Amino acid sequence: MVRVSVVGAKGRMGSHVVDAVNAAPDTQLALALDAGDDLAAITPDNTDVVVEFTVPNVSLGNVLALVKQGVNVVVGTTGWTDDKLAQVKDALAEAPRDNQTVFIAPNFAISAVLADHFAKVAAPYFESAEVIELHHPTKVDAPSGTAIHTAKAIGEARRAAGLGDMPDATQTDGGSRGQVVDGVHVHAVRLRGLNAHEEVLFGNAGEQLVIRADSFDRISFMPGVLLAVRKVASGAYPGLTVGLDHFLDL
Numbered sequence: 001m002v003r004v005s006v007v008g009a010k011g012r013m014g015s016h017v018v019d020a021v022n023a024a025p026d027t028q029l030a031l032a033l034d035a036g037d038d039l040a041a042i043t044p045d046n047t048d049v050v051v052e053f054t055v056p057n058v059s060l061g062n063v064l065a066l067v068k069q070g071v072n073v074v075v076g077t078t079g080w081t082d083d084k085l086a087q088v089k090d091a092l093a094e095a096p097r098d099n100q101t102v103f104i105a106p107n108f109a110i111s112a113v114l115a116d117h118f119a120k121v122a123a124p125y126f127e128s129a130e131v132i133e134l135h136h137p138t139k140v141d142a143p144s145g146t147a148i149h150t151a152k153a154i155g156e157a158r159r160a161a162g163l164g165d166m167p168d169a170t171q172t173d174g175g176s177r178g179q180v181v182d183g184v185h186v187h188a189v190r191l192r193g194l195n196a197h198e199e200v201l202f203g204n205a206g207e208q209l210v211i212r213a214d215s216f217d218r219i220s221f222m223p224g225v226l227l228a229v230r231k232v233a234s235g236a237y238p239g240l241t242v243g244l245d246h247f248l249d250l
């Protein structure tokens, strides 16, 4: 059995993870902690993998502390910048146990991971690309971690293909053109009734490709979380890995 502790266990995602870990035949819940609880209670004696779903401004601190405590971490919280990722790599280099792992996924839903993959494949073939993410209004960060990840992947694929800037004659913009991430405009919608959705629009003269992923329920993230827990527990992915695509045969 893989012993799993959950940090952020009372949250929307954390509570689903607790249920998923309790329901799976090969995982068992170790500790379920939330704000105010002592992270030091989590040790290699009681936990094989920690799943961390908290808030962007505390996640880095939690991950650094957990790595120091000798445990592997699967992270779903958003807000990861290159600088924060570098701090995680440094912490892993100093980790107390060999082959410790931190795995971070911008999105655990198979639909979103595939949408991201298809967007990367499509990117070199289109003059224009924009990303629209749509979420529940209780989400604290914008744009979504997934949209940032998708936009960066599109930017990288365009650069590798030698594409230049996208056509855009905008001369006045009060914010309507969205945030530019790696040259790609990203738009965020917050709407009661929605959960987590992303649309990637590609355009050429006379044609359009739309790639869309919809997570209607948080249960959609659980197979990806359990897959990550199993992969990390296997010990086959030491160090830092970002993105569930690394665990899929794409």
Ligand SMILES: NC(=O)c1ccc[n+]([C@@H]2O[C@H](COP(=O)([O-])OP(=O)(O)OC[C@H]3O[C@@H](n4cnc5c(N)ncnc54)[C@H](O)[C@@H]3O)[C@@H](O)[C@H]2O)c1
Pocket: 007, 008, 009, 010, 011, 012, 013, 014, 033, 034, 035, 036, 053, 054, 055, 056, 058, 062, 075, 076, 077, 078, 079, 105, 106, 107, 108, 109, 141, 145, 221
């Ligand atoms: N990767 C994915 O597939 C995926 C999917 C959904 C949400 N998310 C991300 O996961 C994060 C959490 O989302 P949510 O909707 O569950 O949020 P939420 O606000 O419902 O839950 C966050 C939980 O973290 C707890 N928390 C806050 N500070 C803490 C601390 N210092 N230590 C321990 N617990 C602490 C809060 O009390 C709360 O219970 C967000 O960043 C969100 O964008 C990622």
Ligand SMILES: O=C(O)C1=N[C@H](C(=O)O)CCC1
Pocket: 078, 106, 107, 135, 139, 140, 143, 144, 145, 146, 147, 195, 196
């Ligand atoms: O509900 C959220 O919050 C989500 N956050 C992640 C993101 O920002 O990309 C994944 C989708 C759901």
